[in-house]
Amino acid sequence: MDKQDELRRQRQNLKEEMEAADRAGIQHAGEAGRKRQVEVDGPAARLRDRNSPGPDLSMVMDIPVRLTLEVGGSDMPIRDLLQLHQGAIVELDRMAGEPLDVMANGTLIARGEVVVIEDKLGIRLTEVVSQAERLQSLR
Template identity: 30%
Template sequence: MNIDTTYNEDNSFNKEKKIPMDNNILKNDSTNNNNNIFEKSSTNKVNNLEQSNDNIDLIMNIPINFQVILGSCSMQIAELVNLSKGDIIKLDRRIGEHVEININNQKIAKGEITIMDDDTRFGVKIVEIIHSS
């Protein structure tokens, strides 16, 4: 910024600040109009969306521990060490009750055990999603 100092008729100083002007700022041509603002905004949104998709792609390959908990029981160590082939462990859930669906040891849903079409596999039908609070 330049300051121009001149004398007035009464010999007092007159200080004027000169602000340099860039003529391109005021120029209204095709390179400096509102359309470019919108184009840049749209480009930024596309870039942000692409970056967001890249971030999602990064987490899609993270392994998780998915568990379906049929039930549980309590027993003494003496009972545990005496278990052998053919023994039946009585669980706390009944047939038809919902099972817990956990991801990384966090309960995320309830489900029903189902038999798949080929009768050799079980599946779980999700009946309720549990929202964390």
């Protein structure tokens, strides 16, 4: 719970900083006497403003992401699942040697192959999924 509380606090602080920056930007624009209208809708205004620098991603770089590897899967009725015992073999829907799916928080981001590094398993990425393919998988 401590990590979650800390993340909530960080999110709240970020929100307050963004709101303060929006208020300061609106006040500054009014003080400068500019004739262009200043948008008041907060973060969306900054994203639309082409003159502003790119978004600062430093705030999200420490957010934890769960990385999982999917070897394959199998559909079976509960009757068969309950009959499994130690040493039982379950046939998966992938062929041997086929790349594994690399998922970040349940979203496919890459494919790769298993490697062994000093008695530990790892994965070598062989393909990074395109942004279009990632968006399609979310639908």
